[in-house]
Amino acid sequence: MREWFxxxxxLEYVALGAAILGTGGGGNAYLGKLRAWQELRAGRRIxxxxxxxxxxxxxxxxxxxxxxxxxxxxxxEKGDECYxxxxxVEKEVGQPAAxxxxxxxxxxxxxxxxxxxxxxxxxxxxxxxxxxxxPELQMNTFFIYGLQPWPGALCDEKGNTVVFTDVVSALWLExxxxxxxxxxxxxxxxxxxxxxxxxxxxxGVKYTVSQVWRLGKTVMEARAEKRDPVAAIxxxxxxxxxxxxxxxxxxxxxxxxxxxxxxxxxxxxxxxGATLRIEFQNENLMARVDGEAIxxxxxxxxxxxxxxxxxxxxxxxxxxxRVSVLGLPCTPxxxxxxxxxxxxxxxxxxxxxxxxxxxxxxxxxxxxxxxxE
Amino acid sequence: MREWFxxxxxLEYVALGAAILGTGGGGNAYLGKLRAWQELRAGRRIxxxxxxxxxxxxxxxxxxxxxxxxxxxxxxEKGDECYxxxxxVEKEVGQPAAxxxxxxxxxxxxxxxxxxxxxxxxxxxxxxxxxxxxPELQMNTFFIYGLQPWPGALCDEKGNTVVFTDVVSALWLExxxxxxxxxxxxxxxxxxxxxxxxxxxxxGVKYTVSQVWRLGKTVMEARAEKRDPVAAIxxxxxxxxxxxxxxxxxxxxxxxxxxxxxxxxxxxxxxxGATLRIEFQNENLMARVDGEAIxxxxxxxxxxxxxxxxxxxxxxxxxxxRVSVLGLPCTPxxxxxxxxxxxxxxxxxxxxxxxxxxxxxxxxxxxxxxxxE
Numbered sequence: 001m002r003e004w005f006x007x008x009x010x011l012e013y014v015a016l017g018a019a020i021l022g023t024g025g026g027g028n029a030y031l032g033k034l035r036a037w038q039e040l041r042a043g044r045r046i047x048x049x050x051x052x053x054x055x056x057x058x059x060x061x062x063x064x065x066x067x068x069x070x071x072x073x074x075x076x077e078k079g080d081e082c083y084x085x086x087x088x089v090e091k092e093v094g095q096p097a098a099x100x101x102x103x104x105x106x107x108x109x110x111x112x113x114x115x116x117x118x119x120x121x122x123x124x125x126x127x128x129x130x131x132x133x134x135p136e137l138q139m140n141t142f143f144i145y146g147l148q149p150w151p152g153a154l155c156d157e158k159g160n161t162v163v164f165t166d167v168v169s170a171l172w173l174e175x176x177x178x179x180x181x182x183x184x185x186x187x188x189x190x191x192x193x194x195x196x197x198x199x200x201x202x203x204g205v206k207y208t209v210s211q212v213w214r215l216g217k218t219v220m221e222a223r224a225e226k227r228d229p230v231a232a233i234x235x236x237x238x239x240x241x242x243x244x245x246x247x248x249x250x251x252x253x254x255x256x257x258x259x260x261x262x263x264x265x266x267x268x269x270x271x272x273g274a275t276l277r278i279e280f281q282n283e284n285l286m287a288r289v290d291g292e293a294i295x296x297x298x299x300x301x302x303x304x305x306x307x308x309x310x311x312x313x314x315x316x317x318x319x320x321x322r323v324s325v326l327g328l329p330c331t332p333x334x335x336x337x338x339x340x341x342x343x344x345x346x347x348x349x350x351x352x353x354x355x356x357x358x359x360x361x362x363x364x365x366x367x368x369x370x371x372x373e
Numbered sequence: 374m375r376e377w378f379x380x381x382x383x384l385e386y387v388a389l390g391a392a393i394l395g396t397g398g399g400g401n402a403y404l405g406k407l408r409a410w411q412e413l414r415a416g417r418r419i420x421x422x423x424x425x426x427x428x429x430x431x432x433x434x435x436x437x438x439x440x441x442x443x444x445x446x447x448x449x450e451k452g453d454e455c456y457x458x459x460x461x462v463e464k465e466v467g468q469p470a471a472x473x474x475x476x477x478x479x480x481x482x483x484x485x486x487x488x489x490x491x492x493x494x495x496x497x498x499x500x501x502x503x504x505x506x507x508p509e510l511q512m513n514t515f516f517i518y519g520l521q522p523w524p525g526a527l528c529d530e531k532g533n534t535v536v537f538t539d540v541v542s543a544l545w546l547e548x549x550x551x552x553x554x555x556x557x558x559x560x561x562x563x564x565x566x567x568x569x570x571x572x573x574x575x576x577g578v579k580y581t582v583s584q585v586w587r588l589g590k591t592v593m594e595a596r597a598e599k600r601d602p603v604a605a606i607x608x609x610x611x612x613x614x615x616x617x618x619x620x621x622x623x624x625x626x627x628x629x630x631x632x633x634x635x636x637x638x639x640x641x642x643x644x645x646g647a648t649l650r651i652e653f654q655n656e657n658l659m660a661r662v663d664g665e666a667i668x669x670x671x672x673x674x675x676x677x678x679x680x681x682x683x684x685x686x687x688x689x690x691x692x693x694x695r696v697s698v699l700g701l702p703c704t705p706x707x708x709x710x711x712x713x714x715x716x717x718x719x720x721x722x723x724x725x726x727x728x729x730x731x732x733x734x735x736x737x738x739x740x741x742x743x744x745x746e
């Protein structure tokens with residue numbers, strides 16, 4: 001392979017793998033996949049490049065959807081929100097983007113930037129700022145390691161564009177963008193402050209487009225070959241089966257632009273007699289058995305259907321579903337004290353020390369700079 | 374006089390007259406007056422020009438505070454919010470402002486633009502977009518008669534700047550700016566989309582800086598000469614005494630960035646035995662006696678202390694105050710069907726026909742182009 005152009009099947013893999021890394025949130029990638037297919041059928045291209053292909057001073061804009069996933073599955077996008085947000089940031093900095101990327105590989109934002117990239121005819125970089133999904137903007141490696149928090153741009157389906165030209169912190173960017181999103185109807189397209197190629201390489205979580213593509217492929221192949229898809233996910237991601245059981249209770253409320261709630265799973269098999277409680281804010285934050293934390297942010301707490309390996313998002317959870325709860329190790333970039341201050345359990349209000357779930361192994365890139373030479 | 378430079382005493386007049394036209398809202402001009410005094414004492418100038426002094430293609434930016442007056446009297450400004458908002462709009466359109474103005478002469482926004490103008494060394498135009506105060510951004514003559522609703526800029530005391538680069542309507546500008554203001558802590562500086570000199574002359578409510586200056590002077594002179602200040606206001610503004618009595622009840626709540634509520638006044642003298650009910654959203658919207666509307670927006674419903682003529686704002690009303698309620702005619706620019714659709718009683722949810730309170734007389738300008746020649 002010289003260049004990596006995504007096909008409709010590749011997008012199927014990406015959407016499935018990304019939904020698993022969405023840890024219950026990140027928005028539904030299904031609608032995005034259909035819109036990305038539409039772009040491919042209209043003759044546009046979705047091309048992925050490795051971060052090493054960027055020049056140090058290339059401008060890279062990270063873009064995606066912002067809002068409550070519960071609203072995102074009902075309020076259909078116009079389709080150019082993210083594209084217009086990219087153009088607004090380019091205009092503000094007075095430099096065109098060399099490539100686009102996602103800040104959040106988990107969930108819908110794996111595919112959203114691909115649609116904007118297809119419209120702009122720009123490549124997507126095989127990298128993100130989370131290696132998963134997180135509910136708030138400031139919760140990415142770029143802001144944690146020093147990215148200037150402006151300018152960002154917010155666009156809705158009606159044609160409104162808001163540019164955050166000066167913001168005192170990433171947390172203030174989050175606050176202002178979040179309330180703007182609520183005013184716009186709880187979903188919008190958002191372009192983050194631009195990165196240089198150098199910053200993408202220094203601070204990015206690498207090869208996560210490759211990771212979700214391979215993860216989705218693994219699950220679909222396991223299903224086709226009648227192997228256990230849950231075991232296939234765990235093997236692929238070096239994850240841990242945290243719990244297996246039946247969803248017994250769900251409470252969910254959409255407040256301040258977030259889908260918040262908790263759910264209870266009654267154990268089966270090895271876990272018979274025990275109850276797992278999960279709390280979420282768009283994403284699953286904390287898993288406890290009998291009051292004891294067995295997994296917390298920033299590690300990934302993923303709920304999948306025990307039979308099919310299909311990821312179950314927080315907005316889809318309901319009484320009676322048979323699920324497996326998987327714990328996957330997060331990127332080491334999230335395990336430093338400065339990162340844990342932003343995305344560790346205490347940052348979400350839990351008085352619990354972070355206990356790493358195991359060693360992270362960097363994903364293999366599908367395409368390398370050598371392939372491009 | 375060749376040019377009109379405002380002195381500390383002039384600012385005293387302006388603040389007092391503007392508070393009367395604030396119709397209960399518009400924010401407290403007292404703090405702004407102190408800050409404007411500070412600018413004069415620092416050697417800066419506040420200069421007023423008539424709208425006829427503008428060239429047709431001069432860029433004029435209307436700027437002021439946005440938020441809940443109840444919060445504005447407690448949360449002190451940094452002082453450069455409006456100035457920075459002006460600079461953000463200038464940067465977005467790529468043209469410097471030739472002059473600044475207020476969109477809302479009633480209340481604090483009479484003086485806010487003067488502080489920004491002192492900092493920028495720009496003149497203030499003797500005009501506004503309301504001839505009073507109104508709670509929402511779209512409620513001005515400029516938007517009603519066709520001003521493009523972008524770009525606007527919002528700045529807080531922390532250093533955050535948000536630019537509304539593309540907005541589908543003035544109502545959406547209001548919604549987005551209002552929620553941004555709430556996120557910023559319920560008060561902020563806001564620069565409206567720029568006007569041309571031609572638009573200012575075509576759509577502006579003229580000579581309202583002169584009007585509030587003269588009104589404040591009238592009240593202070595009446596007090597000094599032991600004449601009835603309420604009678605002096607009514608004579609100066611061709612207004613009508615709607616009611617005289619004692620405040621008997623006040624209910625007030627700050628929601629969605631507004632100070633909303635209602636109050637009851639028990640009648641004295643001519644009005645003994647009757648009760649006047651006033652409802653407000655930052656400003657007094659509707660006055661009823663025994664369920665019958667006796668004055669409504671867009672005409673001005675002003676509450677003043679019966680002894681001193683001191684305007685009583687909605688956040689200062691309290692049980693026991695002896696007040697006179699005055700009705701002043703609004704600009705004819707607000708009495709057209711297209712204006713009433715935005716600022717008439719029905720626009721605020723009242724199923725009442727607007728009955729004009731009397732004829733409006735255009736204020737005399739303190740300074741004319743002839744004075745400047």
